Amino acid sequence: MPAMVSLSPQSVVTPEEQERGLRLLVGEAALSGGAAALTTGVILTAFALHLGASNVMIGVLASVPFLAQLLQLPAIALIARWPHRKAISVVTSLVGRAMLAVMAALAFFSGTAPLLIFVAAQAILCGLGAVGSCAWNAWMRDLAPEERLGQVFALRSLWLTGVSLVLGLAAALALDLTAPRSTPRDFVFAGMFAAGCVTGLISARVVAAMPEPQMPPAPGAVPLLALLRPPLGDPNFRRLLGFIASWQFAVNLATPFFTVFIVRQLGFNVSFVLLLSVVSQIANLAALRMWGTLSDRFANKSVLAVCAPTYILAIVAMIGASQFDSRWLVKGWLVLLHVVMGGSIAGVTLTSTNIALKLSPKGSATAYVAASAIATALAAGLAPILGGLLADFFAARRFELVARWSGPSGVLSLPFVLSRWDFYFLIAGMIGLYAMHRLSLVAETGEIERRAMVGQVLGETRRTIRNISSVAGLRAATDLPANLLREGWLRVRLRRAQAAKRARTDPAVTS
Known part of the structure; x- marks a missing residue:
């Protein structure tokens, strides 16, 4: 250098x-x-x-x-x-x-x-x-x-x-x-x-x-309001913005406080939270290819209809970590939930961007993606601030529900207690349900029913498990860089061959 x-x-x-x-x-x-x-x-x-x-x-x-x-x-x-x-x-x-x-x-x-x-x-x-x-x-x-x-x-x-x-x-x-x-x-x-x-x-x-x-000269300045007018005037895209805003608000009301919940309420070390983050990243990588395949084969909305509810349910299920008495059971539960969240958020991240691009008219993608980014920034930025302001309110409140089973051998009691951050997970779940309602109103060509999409996910998962269980499949799972290089090399060779063929057949090219 x-x-x-x-x-x-x-x-x-x-x-x-x-x-x-x-x-x-x-x-x-x-x-x-x-x-x-x-x-x-x-x-x-x-x-x-x-x-x-x-x-x-x-x-x-x-x-x-x-x-x-x-x-x-x-x-x-x-x-x-x-x-x-x-x-x-x-x-x-x-x-x-x-x-x-x-x-x-x-x-x-x-x-x-x-x-x-x-x-x-x-x-x-x-x-x-x-x-x-x-x-x-x-x-x-x-x-x-x-x-x-x-x-x-x-x-x-x-x-x-x-x-x-x-x-x-x-x-x-x-x-x-x-x-x-x-x-x-x-x-x-x-x-x-x-x-x-x-x-x-x-x-x-x-x-x-x-x-x-060197950057080509700009055609001229465009006012922000004029740039955002087309996406905001599109009824179908407005419905998508409603989903994006409500989804981001639901997720960011709860997830920024996971570390606080695990360290302060559950009493685990920060190192354990970092290990959960690593587990989530590995699950994210493992699932990304599958979601990419399914989003290419079907509609992005179909993938979202599976990934988004799964992620929201996993957030709500964080409540379970405060219900168990066994520390090892709590650890196992948190690891499982982070695997689910890491895999499902990979599909949400991929398809939420893709669907914004797909619903954008040709030549106007910049304005539509900008509108999506603004909705994301505002909703995701305001949610954790509101969550922090309400923390003391929920810290002073507690909800208990006890289920009792009486029989000849005695009484079995199953207490269910919500306190502090548990309320956040439940509220995030309710807002997430509203976000899924907003998603159902969005029209996208090629979408399939959720049941059929779940079948496709299970099929892809079974194939992945079969591949990983064999030496050849394990090699394929770790051969991504080589595949990308090989595919890029083949595309270059194909273009060169096509150019050479045109040069031989078109006299105007060779003259």
């Missing part, structure tokens, strides 16, 4: 520069994935709890990444006026990830002031990340050839997932070896965020070495 790099776009990007840029793009995933694995998700919530964050503060932290996505709208105007996408990506990454160093230093302090600084640093990080990702996505779309987009980003996703799994397990081990609120744990959290900062800054340096093709 040269000592000095330019952040300016290039009028011409040679094939050699493009190939080098794509190699850096894939390799950079290990760095950005490492930074994210050590500073987001469960670790971020656990660090906030370590600093003494209240439930309201946890809700605010969970909402920041979603509300920050709204900054992508002014970012579009910024890129149109100043089309230096690499410079925007690198600068926002450097400044934003420098906030991780601030968070690392806060590990040795406690009180209200450090928590407020922590939230402010997270807001800066997420806000600049949203602006940078807008420039990044537009830049990568021009850098990677269309016929290799799937191959390049599949390899990148594998790096991201692999690094996240390894570092997730390492973080779980490090936290398991230290006592809560102890000085060694201060150093563990400080080390995680410092390492995230360093890898994030190195990632920005690698990104700066990638070439940026």
Whole structure:
């Protein structure tokens, strides 16, 4: 890598520069994935709890990444006026990830002031990340050839997932070896965020070495309201937005507080929560291919009609963890639920984006996807804030229901108790039912009945189990990168053969 790099776009990007840029793009995933694995998700919530964050503060932290996505709208105007996408990506990454160093230093302090600084640093990080990702996505779309987009980003996703799994397990081990609120744990959290900062800054340096093709001139500014008018005026798409908003609200009312529920109410260590996160990621990867196959074969709505209720039911079933007396039974129940949630959310994430694209008229996909993103950001951003504000209300309330069976041998009592976070899971389930009602009103061509879709899911699952139980099937399950490379290579050969055939048969081409 040269000592000095330019952040300016290039009028011409040679094939050699493009190939080098794509190699850096894939390799950079290990760095950005490492930074994210050590500073987001469960670790971020656990660090906030370590600093003494209240439930309201946890809700605010969970909402920041979603509300920050709204900054992508002014970012579009910024890129149109100043089309230096690499410079925007690198600068926002450097400044934003420098906030991780601030968070690392806060590990040795406690009180209200450090928590407020922590939230402010997270807001800066997420806000600049949203602006940078807008420039990044537009830049990568021009850098990677269309016929290799799937191959390049599949390899990148594998790096991201692999690094996240390894570092997730390492973080779980490090936290398991230290006592809560102890000085060694201060150093563990400080080390995680410092390492995230360093890898994030190195990632920005690698990104700066990638070439940026010059952006074509913009046709002209379009007002936001004019951009959103077509999707909001489409009755069928409005029904889809109703599903997206209610679904995101239901999910994000409960899931940001899973860590709080498992650590504070159930009394488990943060390391166990990290292990559950790893289990969920593995289930997500295992199910993603199946949902992709089924969504291509049938309608996205049909897949959603199975995945979304399954995920919501798993959230409601979290109530069961507070009903069992055996710690091992509770652990097994949580592992099972995280497997179900990881597998089902893979289908929801895949198909909810696809259905928004499918219902968009040709040439207007940007406006429709933007409307979907705004609905997601608002609903997912407001839900955890409301959840945090209501935490004290539900903490002071308790609902008990006792089922008794009387017989000659005595009386058997089965108590059912709802307290604290259990109410959130139940409310999320009720809002989720409303979201499924909104989904049923959306019209999509090719959809099939839920019963038939469940049959297809069971069929795919049986085939997967049969494959994994054999050596050949196990090899196929781990051969995804090779398959992608081979398919991409075959597509290139086919195009070359077709071009050669046209050149032989068309005299105008050879002359």
